[in-house]
Amino acid sequence: MPLLFKKIKDLRNYLKSRRCEGKEVGFVPTMGYLHKGHRELIKLARMQNDIVVVSIFVNPTQFGEGEDYDRYPKDLERDLSICEEEGVDVVFAPEVAEIYPKGYRTRVCVGELGNILEGAFRPGHFDGVATIVVKLFNIVQPNRAYFGEKDYQQLKIIQQLVEDLNIPVEIIPVPIVREEGGLAYSSRNVYLSPEERESALAIYKSFQLAEKMIKAGERDAKRIKEAIRAFIERHPHVKGIDYVEITDENLKPKETVEKGDRILVAVRIGDARLIDNWKVEL
Ligand code: AMP
Numbered sequence: 001m002p003l004l005f006k007k008i009k010d011l012r013n014y015l016k017s018r019r020c021e022g023k024e025v026g027f028v029p030t031m032g033y034l035h036k037g038h039r040e041l042i043k044l045a046r047m048q049n050d051i052v053v054v055s056i057f058v059n060p061t062q063f064g065e066g067e068d069y070d071r072y073p074k075d076l077e078r079d080l081s082i083c084e085e086e087g088v089d090v091v092f093a094p095e096v097a098e099i100y101p102k103g104y105r106t107r108v109c110v111g112e113l114g115n116i117l118e119g120a121f122r123p124g125h126f127d128g129v130a131t132i133v134v135k136l137f138n139i140v141q142p143n144r145a146y147f148g149e150k151d152y153q154q155l156k157i158i159q160q161l162v163e164d165l166n167i168p169v170e171i172i173p174v175p176i177v178r179e180e181g182g183l184a185y186s187s188r189n190v191y192l193s194p195e196e197r198e199s200a201l202a203i204y205k206s207f208q209l210a211e212k213m214i215k216a217g218e219r220d221a222k223r224i225k226e227a228i229r230a231f232i233e234r235h236p237h238v239k240g241i242d243y244v245e246i247t248d249e250n251l252k253p254k255e256t257v258e259k260g261d262r263i264l265v266a267v268r269i270g271d272a273r274l275i276d277n278w279k280v281e282l
Contacts, residue, residue: 002088008139011092023050027142032056033073034082037177037185041146042086053140056093062128073190107131113157121242126157144170150184152277184276191272199235200269206231207278219256221246242266
C-alpha cells in the first residue's frame, strides 16, 4: 500500500528525507475517483521518477455555484488500491480545512487564458485550479508534474503559470486515454446512464467526422465547427453544447484549419457536462 498522508507537515517531512537522499519526485494531482486516464499519468510518473506522489483533493475553489462539488464521486479505498497497483509511493489526501484554513485569503489570477472556452462558462474556475496547483507544487516541490491533455486548456494554463511564476517544475503532458468506443475517461462519466453514455460517444464520432472532412480538403473552421455541432446535437439526451472551437496549440481561435490545431468541445448530456478535445492530424 502507498503511504497515506492527510497533513501537509507529515508529507513535507517524508519528502524532505527522500530529497536528501537525492531522490527525484514525480507528482500527479487528481480529484480522485481514479480511472485509466489517471493510471496513464501515474505510469509515466513511475517510469520517470524515484518517488511518485498522487494527490486526491476535490478542490472547492475551482467549482462554481450550482456545479457538482457536492456530488463529485469519491472512493478513497478504491483509489488507494489503484495507486498500489500502479506502484505509487505516497497518496496525499488532505481535508479542505488543511488546504484552506480559516483566514486563508490569497488567490492566483491567470488572466485572459482563464476567461475563454471553459473559463467563459465556468467563471473563476481556472483561478481556483491555478491556486490549488501552486499550493500543491509548494507542498510537494516535485521535479516533474503530470497533466492530461484531456483538460487541454488547464494544461496550457499550468504551463503558462509555471513559466510566469518561475516555478521549478517540469510539466509533462499526457495524451487523452479513451474507452473502446472513444469516450474519454472521466470521473464524471459516472453521472451518465447507459443511454446517455451511448449519446456521449457522439463527441468522439464528431472528431472523426471533422478529421474526415479535413482529410477530404475542408479547411474552413466555421464549416467544420457547424458540422460537429449538428452531428452532436442530433443525439438524444444532449441538453446543449457550451462550445465547439478550433484553435491553434496555444488556444488562439483559427479560421483556417492546419495540422496540430485543436478542436475543443464542452457538451451537456443528461446531468453531466463533458469536455473533450482532438488534435488535428491531417
Ligand atoms: P481530475 O481528477 O479529473 O482532476 O484529473 C486529474 C488529471 O488527470 C488531470 O491532469 C487530467 O487532465 C488527467 N486526466 C483525466 N482524464 C484523463 C484522460 N481520459 N486521459 C488523460 N488524462 C486524463
